[in-house]
Amino acid sequence: MSKKKKQKKGNNNSPKKTFRGLVEVTRSGMAFVVVEGLTKDILVKQKNLNTALDGDEVLLEVLKEHAKGNGRMEGVVTDILKRKKTEFTGTLQVNKGFAFLVPERGAFVPDIYIPANSLGEAKTGDKAVVRIVAWGEKTRKPVGEIVEILDASDTNDLAMKEILVESGFPLAFPDEVAAELEHLKEKITTAEVRKRKDFRKHLTFTIDPLDAKDFDDAISVRKLRGGYYEIGVHIADVSHYVLPDTALDKEADKRATSVYLPDRVLPMLPEKISNELCSLRPHEDKLTFSAVFQMNEKGEIKQHWLGRTVIHSDHRFVYEEVQEIIEGRSDGPHKDEVLLLNRIARILRKSRFDEGAINFSSQEVRFQLDPQGKPIGIIVKESKEAHQLIEEFMLLANRTVAEYVSRIKVNKQPVPFPYRVHDTPDEEKLQVFSVFARKFGHKFDLDNPDSIARSFNKMLQLAKGKPEQHVLETIGIRTMAKAVYTTDNIGHYGLGFEDYCHFTSPIRRYPDILAHRVLAQCLANDIHPDKYMEKKCRHSSEMERKAMEAERAANKYKQVEYMQQFVGDTFDGVISGVAHFGFWVETIDTKCEGLVSIHNLMARDEFKHDEAEYALVGLHTGVRFRIGDKVKIRVLAANLTKRQLDYDLVEDLEAGSRPRSAAKPKRGGRQQQTAAGKKSGARSKPKAKAKAANAAAGKPANTKTRSGKKEL
Secondary structure (H helix, E strand, C coil): CCHHHHHHHHHHCCCCCEEEEEEEECCCCCEEEECCCCCCCEEECHHHCCCCCCCCEEEEEEEECCCCCCCCCEEEEEEEEECCCCEEEEEEEEECCEEEEEECCCCCCCCEEEEHHHCCCCCCCCEEEEEEEEECCCCCCEEEEEEEEECCCCHHHHHHHHHHHHCCCCCCCCHHHHHHHCCCCCCCCHHHHHCCEECCCCCEEEEECCCCCCCCEEEEEEECHHHEEEEEEEEECHHHHCCCCCHHHHHHHHHCECEEECCEEECCCCHHHHHHHCCCCCCCEEEEEEEEEEEECCCCEEEEEEEEEEEECCEEEEHHHHHHHHCCCCCCCCHHHHHHHHHHHHHHHHHHHHCCCCCCCCEEEEEEECCCCCEEEEEEEECCHHHHHHHHHHHHHHHHHHHHHHCCEECCEECCCCEEEECCCCHHHHHHHHHHHHCCCCCCCCCCHHHHHHHHHHHHHHHCCCCCHHHHHHHHHHCCCCCEEECCCCCECCCCECCCECCCCCCCEHHHHHHHHHHHHHHCCCCCCCCCHHHHHHHHHHHHHHHHHHHHHHHHHHHHHHHHHHCCCEEEEEEEEEECCEEEEEECCCCCEEEEEHHHHCCCCCEEEECCCCEEEECCCCCEEECCCEEEEEEEEEECCCCEEEEEEEEECCHHHCCCCCCCCCCCCHHHHHHCCCCCCCCCCHHHHHHHHHHHCCCCCCCECCCCCECC
8 A cells, every 4th residue: 555545544534523513504405503613604415414403403523624724614413412493383284194294484394204193183284383202213304293283263373373383482381290280289388487587477569560470579668777678579489399300490491481472471380380389479478589688768788688488468569550659640559668669769770870780761562452362552661660660679689699699609619600691892883883973972982891881871861852862772782792691700781780690580581590599509508519500501591582582573473463454554663774675664653663675765766785874875865764764654565474564665754854965885895795795605594694684783682571571
């Protein structure tokens, strides 16, 4: 054998590179594995996916590397580490003794084989939810079982369930969970009460939305000597019922969050826990985990206590009732205590903003639905003092718990804990935004994070009530990082806290259950560090993102359904986002967002996307369509299948203030690079492109849930 051949043989026997990443399948059928830290994703041919589907986490072995080391690698999937989805919706094709589900959504999901023992009364044409339970060893095809036959005549129910399944949330709880629920005891024993601090004789109440079904937080208030008050923040003790490594716990971990759609809630925990055992309903004894503060009316805290408690809620308030008391329009029950709490909450809120928290305002869009779930109206609600009262005390409890745990060490190492963190703003985005804000007379000090926060608050205060408020808030939110769960305690920039966690909503968030468990161990001085905590945090952050996507998809469906009756009608609106292919307009009265395509603007001029101006700019006229501009639109189409609204521009309401001089296009800008992307070999990633378009358009993420409490 020649020396050359020996070298070749040696190269073939050298160990191959392996990576861990997420599968992305494009519309063309090409698959790529996205690996953190790699500048280019790894190509995987269909034959080398080995049953991996879009979104799955996989192990991959590199088959080919670019000769010069700077091209795209090609690989083969060797193992599926985590399935993004196991349930799919579609249409059944029933044959003798077996059937197939033909999925309607999902990137290149093969037909799912269903054996006879899972068919029941199913027939061809039925819409169904099917769970994949195995993959054929020889055929490498999925085998499934029917979870639910969907009623195709109930289009609303069908659409909402499809959205949930599409986002990876199971519609039903496993049989093992139901079996465990039967053994949970409803009665609170005397022995259990003795282990806890008893608050049942202290005035306690809840404040929630009118349609809330689970109440996971309550506030108690008691006057002390010397001008001090004892204020307790009591949180449902879910961790007393949901024990580690049980079927209940594993399912809660898997879901990680409840999902709030316009007409329903898909709970993280079964109703027996979320609506009965753990729900802090009035006139019932309940087990809680509490943060109790001794403070005066100035919000000065003398001392605090953390621990397990038992409470008895005396009253259930809805936000509107509390707001009427605050505004002096009602002499409702416990008026003095409500007003006291509100005075303290105002001080806490002011102090928070003085110390660096950023004061973005928020709105909540709610659909009025008929008995069939069809939207008959839309209500836009702003956060008022009743909401802020609860918010401030929940923030105080969350911060206090995080501060306590952060100081504890085990073997000189921090205790693994699910902190809620928020990084500093993106530097590049911030530079662009500061230039844009200067056009409205707002100067940003970018020297350090504190000065940036002060600049934001000064801008938001000066812009309040002015025409540019919406655009500055919208794009300002875009510069912010996303809040996530992690054991790496880098602080929460948006809130201005060095330590922060989620402790106050364990019925609907799994990280809160984890926080309760760690806190209990720390208080008992019996700490067992969870080596998988960071992995659990990453999963919870991912499921939170999926829940938000499902909520946005459901809201969009309802917007389109509502606007179907107005096709051909005109509305006043505000430009809410801009991209190279057009701009989005949000109607002022109903907040229904639709796209004005650039094709419908061609009769006016040729337009280019100016990213620095967040605008489409006419090449010949200089006319600008910028985020925040007021326009009048006509509804062209409302496509429920695509969840898409198409608008046409009727009138530019701010045309008089626009420059009409010709504007020469810049050369070599980002827009030209984007347009040339396909020619340079860039691949098409529809999901990534959609996200990028929304980001470029300056479209903020929704920050409210149907619980009425801000996600922070």
